[in-house]
Every structure is written in C-alpha cells, then in structure tokens.
Amino acid sequence: MKATVSLAALRRHVVAWQGFATRFRRASEEDVVACVRRLSCVQLDSIATVGRSHVLVLASRAGAVEDGVVSRLLARGRLFEYWAHEACLVAIEDWPLLQHRMRERRTHHWWGPVIDSNPALAARILDEVRERGPLASRHFEGRGGGGMWRLKPAKQMLDALWTAGELVVCGRQGFQRLYDLPQRVLPPSVLAAPVLDADEVLRTLVARAVLARGALTARGIVDHYRLRGGIAKIAAHLAAVCRSGELRELAVSDGGPPVYVPAACDPGAAAESTGGVLLSPFENLLWDRDFTRRLFGFDHLIEVYKKEHHRVYGYYVLPFLFGDRLVGRLDLKARRDDGVLCVNALHLEPGVRRRELLEASLQRALARLARTLGLASVEDRAKRR
Secondary structure, three states, rough: OOEOOOHHHHHHHHHHHHOOOOOOOEEOHHHHHHHHHHHHOOEEOOOOOOHHHHOOOOHHOOOEOOHHHHHHHOOOOOOOEEEEEEEEEEEEHHHHHHHHHHHHHHHHHOOOOOOOOOOHHHHHHHHHHHOOOOOOOOOOOOOOOHHHHHOOOOHHHHHHHHOOOOEEEEEEEEEEEEEEEEOOOOHHHHHOOOOHHHHHHHHHHHHHHHHHOOEOOOHHHHHOOOOHHHHHHHHHHHHHHOOOOOOEEEEEOOOOOOEEEEEOOOHEEEEEEEEEEEEOOOOOOHHOOOHHHHHHHOOOOOOOOOOOHHHOOOOOOOEEEEEOOOOEEEEEEEEEOOOEEEEEEEEEEEOOOHHHHHHHHHHHHHHHHHHHHHOEEEEEOOOEE
C-alpha cells in the first residue's frame, strides 16, 4: 500500500525543495552553474519588462547574476542552450541526454527538413562560422517577412543547425544568439561521450525531472521536458525508476493523482518556509498549471501574449510567494532610464490573511528585486485589493 502525504505537507516540501533565498546575495559563476544543474533547466524568454526570466529564476535562488556571466558560461562550455522544457539553459553534462532530440529534430524542425532541403546554405553557414568565428543572424544577408514563421533563410538555417546540434549558442549580444561550432565550445569529454540508449535517456530524464522539482505527477514529469508520447510513453520507465530506488510513489490526501518524490526525502519533514519571494512568470515551480492550482489554489496566468483588454492582472505579472503560499500577483515594470522598479498593480488572492506581515515581506522582496536588477528604488503606486 502506498504511503500518503497531506496536501499541506506536499506544498511545504515542494517550496522548500526549490531553495528560494529571501536575502540579497550575489551569485558567482559556480553558483549559477550549480543552480541550473539543480533545476535541470532554466527557461529563457526575450521579454525584459522587468528582467530576463532566467535572471529572475536564478536570482530567486542563487543571487543576483552579474551581466555577462551566462554568456561567459556558454562560451566556456559550462552551460548550453537547448530545447528542454522550452528553450532553456542546461548544465553541460546533460548534452548526451538531449542528443536523441537533436537527431530527431534535424528532420522534424518547425519549418520542416530545413537542412536537408538546402544543403548548400547549410554548408555555407557552417563554413562561415568555421572561418570567421562566432556569428549571429545579423552577420548573414537576406530578409524575412517578419514574425517567427517568416524569418530570413539564413536565420532559419542557423536555428535548424543549432536544433540539430551542429551549432551551439556560445553567448548572446543583447538577447541575440551567437553561434559557434560544438568542437570549439564543448568540453572534449562531452563530445566524446557515447550515444545513450533511448530507454536509458528516458529513465534518466524521468528521474531528473523529479529531482529538480521535488515532487511531480506523471503528467508533470512529461511536461518538465516536454516528452513526446505522454504518460503512456514514460509509464514503464517511471515504474523502473521507482523499482531501482531512485524515486517513490506517494498517494495524496486530496485523492488526486499520485506524486513521485526522490526516494531519500521525507515530504512530511519539510520545514515551513518563511519570507517572501517574487517569482518569474516562467518560474519552474509554476510550469505545471494544474499542479500549481492543486497545491496552492492559484490559477497561474501568463498574459503578456494577450491583447490589453483581455488581461486580468497586467502585462508582466510576478506571483508573490509568501511562506509556502502564493498570495498575490504584481504587475511590475523596470524603468531603467531613471533606475526605478515600478509597481503598477497588486492583486491579492481571496482570503489572504496576516496582511501586516505580508506587506512587510512584500516591501523587502521588492527592494531585493530592485537591487538584483541594479535599480535604485521602488515606486509603489498599487492599490491593495
């Protein structure tokens, strides 16, 4: 008979597992690598209304990330960018785990078999990168029609070659990728690693997802790495990982789907978290929207892609984690020209209590976020709702 964990204990465990920091600190390069490794992958996003999402996610745990650190780690082959949950930062030792995906997506790219349909362009781009060093799409001629699906041919090919593992991202200028050859960036040990068996890859990714998040349902495991084939595809591998003693299955007192946790942990022993943290909209903790609703009673919405009149909470909204509860949402904007973090709106969740403690914690979290982003002050004009 499966052991049962209460929903409250599971929530405390999941929050504690993330290692959120509630005091300001600065992250070293080693801190950044360790954080990415612990999380398994950190999502990238181009929107900079407050700060780049990966910076917010890393800062909420490891500390403020100095400008240029991530690009240096990419250039040194300590991290790499690839499709994990979405486009993500990934620890370099996980390169072999994603090589099957690279081979598959060579012929199943967004725009079809881009490389095989235009081998002359692929060869020319690889030759230019080989001869000239790291290049971005702007270094190649051509024009597109605008939008993601009508990129200029060279940009499409660069993306296809990167997706196939024939190029790697060795840094960014602004938010534009710089591409280079894998053999000039990745460690020789990674390049020489044997090709892993597909079943071994799936078992490892299943375990890695749970170790990164602390607890996940089978559906959440699939979503963590966007594994094709759904729950049916991973079911046998999940059972095998549980039999091997890496993970164990727990029933939950709410009667919902069981969760999988690292075998060595005791979710019932997690201490209650204290303090408050502002979370990126693309925060790992929030990836599984159904699980977030189940654990926290919080319906996580990302509204940046909606038209203004369809938004409920605002453009770039950061959930506020207070203790082990998601208690509110803040529509924020970094005004870098005058060094101000502006609070446009604050929406508290229904039934939120301990308002005075929450308010003090929120002000500390805002001040910490402003300092993390290199902003001098916070301008809070939001009404408390």
